[in-house]
Amino acid sequence: MNVAIVGSGIAGLSCGYRLVRAGLKPVVFESEAFAGGRTHAHEKDGFVMDTGAYTIPEFHKKFLALVDELGLSGDLVEAPGNSVIYKEGRPHRVEIGTPVDFMRLKLLSFKSKARLVKIFMRAVSLGKHLDLNRPDDKTFQLEQESAAKYLLRNGREDLLTHIAWPVFSELFLGNPEKNSKAAFLATIRKLVRFKIFCFNSGMGTVARKLSEKMTVRFNTPVVRVNRNMADDAWRVDWGGESPGSGHFDHIVFALPPPLVPDIYTSLSSLATDLCRKVVYEPCLVVALALKKPPAGSAMICAVLREEFPNVATVIFDHLKGSGRVPQGKGLLSVILSADASRKFYKIGDGRIRAVVLDELSSLWPELQDDLLFAKVFRWQQAAVQLPEGALRAQVQLRELLKKEHEQLHFTGDGYFRASMEIGVVTGFNAADRILAA
Ligand SMILES: Cc1cc2nc3c(=O)[nH]c(=O)nc-3n(C[C@H](O)[C@H](O)[C@H](O)COP(=O)(O)OP(=O)(O)OC[C@H]3O[C@@H](n4cnc5c(N)ncnc54)[C@H](O)[C@@H]3O)c2cc1C
Incomplete structure (x- = not known):
């Protein structure tokens, strides 16, 4: 055959x-x-840059079984996977495991935290109706409005800004306007502590x-x-x-x-x-190879779109494993928002790099001086919305x-x-x- x-x-x-x-x-x-x-990595001067996919959660069982079968488990490293959301220059740790953790989120007002707990409990009670790979009539009902409309309709702008945006920009490479309430509830329900893995020699x-x-x-x-x-x-x-x-x-x-x-x-x-x-958003990923790692110990840094018009997420790649950078150096993957990726898709790498460095200078002023080189990766069909x-x-x-x-x-x-x-x-x-x- x-x-x-x-x-x-x-x-x-x-x-x-x-x-x-x-x-x-x-x-x-x-x-x-x-x-x-x-799922590819690009190597230059000892820096291993994941050009697209960057993490493997522990519940990706078939992928991990394949890794094992191929004899590659030794290359897997458990990544710190810790996340922060930057607001007004300060990182806020996000560690969700139980609804109680939502109450610890300093980013939200008390009223919003209580609302988030309620949403979480509702999502849990929906059970298999939120299995997005096997949707049923109830799921179809839940996908009749966008996540953004759902939150705004209920006066939950705070949750749109501080929860829905980071969730959709990092996990969907999209935004709450282009993803449904069903997608939001399914994701909120899964915001539990789980292990994530990377490859020491890169995603390729x-x-x-x-x-x-x-x-x-x-x-x-x-x-x-x-x-x-x-x-x-x-x-x-x-x-x-x-x-x-x-x-x-x-x-x-x-x-x-x-x-x-x-x-x-x-x-x-x-x-x-x-x-x-089938809706795909484009995505620009800018790898920044640095003389030294910038300040911060969280691997995944989300920023708010009200403060950062173009950048959505910054991944600290040097925390992904010892083989990712030469000794003592730093490596960031800067993921642009879907809107910014569309806007800048066809412009030259130099201008994209300038936009990123300018925007991130408020968080890490030393980036410009520490930059060894930057590399831009373009994905026209990056992630399904x-x-x-x-x-x-x-x-x-x-x-x-x-x-x-x-x-x-x-x-x-x-x-x-x-x-x-x-x-x-x-x-x-x-x-x-x-x-x-
Ligand atoms: C920035 C980014 C971050 C991501 N992060 C994660 C993550 O952390 N974890 C995760 O699980 N997923 C992540 N994803 C999603 C994940 O990478 C994809 O869902 C997955 O890799 C898709 O695999 P695929 O084989 O379906 O498609 P693709 O990887 O797109 O493969 C399609 C292939 O077809 C080739 N091709 C296209 N047209 C033709 C043609 N006419 N003839 C021959 N070949 C052709 C392309 O060059 C490509 O190699 C991320 C994606 C991006 C872009």
Whole structure:
């Protein structure tokens, strides 16, 4: 059986790995020169920069099992994972474990804390209705308004500013206006203390190891997939340095759904429409390599949009493991807000770096002097957003694609919420479907 996989992100590689283990020889097509997509690290002068995904929570069981199976557990480090929210120049620790912890948040008024506890209890009582990967009618009801509208409707502006914004900017790379009340409640309920992990040698470790186990054709973008009636196969046309075409029994699309209809133009009009409607925000990540670490011991620093128009989150990468920076040096990943990422996406790296340094100078005035180099990473489809009606549309899209196609398989994060775990799960599922065919 010949299988073509379009995309060497974690979804495509997980699928390929499962097929290889079953004795098949899939071919993975990748438009970039490296494997991993949004799970990749860039190395320069001893600094290891995660260009996209940066942490693995302990409940990403399938991903962690894969890491173990690949013999990479020794490279995993438990990251401090501690978070602060900066307000008026001061860091406020955020440690949530029980509703009582909400009452300790100095950022909120007493009334807001009490309201937050109430919201948390409501979210807990909703139980499985807040499983965003298996939504039901109740979930669909809860996704009929945005998180922002829900909070404002109830006079909870304080919670919008100090809770919803940091939650959505860090965990969704988005904002409370473009994500639903269901997404907010589901996330609030999960704000419990859990372990998080990083890789000492950077997030590209898994993708690198997986890609060694199969044929990956780098710099080879797939431009068209067509049904070839004559020999009952699928024809794949690719571009890049050595354009060509080949025939395959199964095709796995392992790239964000909005890109699929550009390659496979024979999708039904409803499926095309639903693929294009999956909302991704763009994201700019600016890595700052520094002569020394700036002040602060929290790994994840959120800032408020009222005070910082462009920066959303700052990650202290030098706290992620001993192998991330040369001895004594510092490394920050500055994540711009979705709005700022859209605004600056096409401007030059130098200007983006200037915006970031200028904005962060109020927190760390020494950054400019300590800067060794900066590197800008751009993601056009960074993370899936869950606006009103998105969960229902995802279910419809998943069911439609499964019904319409037996030899085409659709994997990756756009069919669910964005995460590496979803990449592994959907990749494995696609492989199982192919092996069962
Ligand atoms: C800044 C950032 C931080 C994140 N943080 C986390 C985190 O901490 N934890 C977490 O779990 N998740 C995080 N995520 C989300 C996570 O990275 C993604 O959900 C996951 O990596 C998606 O994997 P994928 O395989 O579905 O897609 P991708 O990684 O996007 O892979 C798709 C691949 O397809 C290739 N491709 C595209 N078009 C073509 C074509 N025509 N032909 C051939 N190849 C093509 C692309 O180059 C890419 O390599 C983060 C994402 C970003 C951007």
